[in-house]
Amino acid sequence: MNRAAATGSLALTLASALTLTACGGSGGAGVAADAKQTLTVWAMGTEGEKLGDVAKEYEKTHSNITVKVTPIGWDVAHQKLVAAAAAGKLPDVVQMGGTYLGEFADMGVLEPVDTKTFKEGDFFPAAWQQGSYDGKTYGVPWYVDTRVLFYRTDLADKAGIKKAPATMAELQSAARAYQEKAGAKWGLSVQPRGLDTVQSFYPFLFSAGGAIVDDDGKAVVNSPSAVKALENYGSFFKKGLSDKGVQPGYDVTKDFNTGSVAMFFGGPWFTGLLDDNYPDLKGKWAIAPVPADQASVSMAGGSSLAVSADSDHKAAAKEFVSYLTDAKGQAEWFERTKDLPANKAAWESGDLAGDPALQIWRKQMDTARSTPSQPKLTEITSKVDAAIESVTQGKSTAKAALDKAQSEIEGLVQ
Incomplete structure (x- = not known):
């Protein structure tokens, strides 16, 4: 989308x-x-x-x-x-x-x-x-x-981070270091809930080898790879590394500018927003590929x-x-x-x-990967949005949430 x-x-x-x-x-x-x-x-x-x-x-x-x-x-x-x-x-x-x-x-x-x-x-x-x-x-x-990873390079120096995180494990370690050593309130900003939360989840899902619908049109959102990805995604909120209270329409660039947020995943338009709105931030941030799980795969x-x-x-x-x-x-x-x-x-x-x-x-x-075209794709992804929210808000395990989404999506795919 x-x-x-x-x-x-x-x-x-x-x-x-x-x-x-x-x-x-x-x-x-x-x-x-x-x-x-x-x-x-x-x-x-x-x-x-x-x-x-x-x-x-x-x-x-x-x-x-x-x-x-x-x-x-x-x-x-x-x-x-x-x-x-x-x-x-x-x-x-x-x-x-x-x-x-x-x-x-x-x-x-x-x-x-x-x-x-x-x-x-x-x-x-x-x-x-x-x-x-x-x-x-x-x-x-x-x-x-x-989507790629945007990160504060000046705060990375304070946090003792020598290079951009290249793996999902390094991403979580970096988020913790940004909080503990560089004063960031949130190490990583990812969307916890609301419409199209799935877009924030895709880099985790695809990098882990998971999918919502496979190339044959079969629902596979509760595969072991997908469950692993959602467990990883949810762990950032469970460990206090990401803000589970973020509201729809949140402008991450403001908190990225102040250093309250140290990292986020974003699209190419964020480059222009940062350059235009926060010129003093130039030279203090950079981008890097999505940290790899099985591979580095974005949406x-x-x-x-x-x-x-x-x-x-x-x-x-x-x-x-x-x-x-x-x-x-x-x-x-x-x-x-x-x-x-x-x-x-x-x-x-x-x-x-x-x-x-x-x-x-x-x-x-x-x-990069995309979900194969489906007549009801908007409705399908809304079921994944709901599953992600139930995990980030601590209401469900990743396995239970994705099992529920799987049962709902199976009746929607063609």
Whole structure:
């Protein structure tokens, strides 16, 4: 999923899905790519706000095309997409968050990707997987998101920490040292509860070799590896190394700036937030890969671009999506937004190739994982959110919590 939590009504989703037909296309060749036409595009959050400028640049070299970009807030995106799909009024091109795509592909409202134009090998494997459902690809990776470890280097010196923690055991030792020797209130900040707590848990889960749903679509959230990961995650709260009282919407950068929090897992946008809001902190923090359990594996998030199955402008839509997702387009998009490119070739020049910190993100994406697309993925992950909360709040063991989640998720997977 993306940086902002996406919500929607499950009842509306299910009801709408029942009314939809697996249309698979508009029934004709549609409008030719070189004909005069208007493309409608929906994009979410910051991307929606900035895509309009890119669209204007595109129009300069495609005089026959008018691109109408509608920014949509992530808080209402799911609801709007469901309503538009039910009415047969999806835009020609739509941004799809990782948890959405399986649901809308299952409805039959997305056009399969032309894999002769868009090649799987050009993109990070986890990004391509997010755009795929039931053996077909419906979304072209646009940008990727993963988590790495942010840590205070100046406080590490005080704590006697010589290097970034490379293992989960070292992560816990470092958290304790930051508290006992460097005055941090919390050694590590990870989310204890609330919507999308699972995103904070993924680095622990995937690094331990666990998963929520395996590649065959089977629920495996109570596997020994997953239980081990949640026991480790919960131990930070049980030992007082992490704050179990953190509320949804908490801004970790404020406490990271003061030194109250010494480490946290975060996405690439945190770099800009820290540089812009706390310039005096520059040189006092760094990033490192996710500490390894079996391996160093973080979550893969981000978004894909999909074309409506009912669009009369599929040819032009495909050209616009290609413009946004080729190496050049994604490198330019990074300069505008700092969104990490999903196209691997975009990383071969400029700052993306030469900046050592950016290469940490690049390396992390090579092993990053995502949960396979499922029509009810948002509901599935909510069951894991509840399991995590029961452990961090001391109400359940990891095994009991994940056994309960497993029984609930088994009826949701397809």
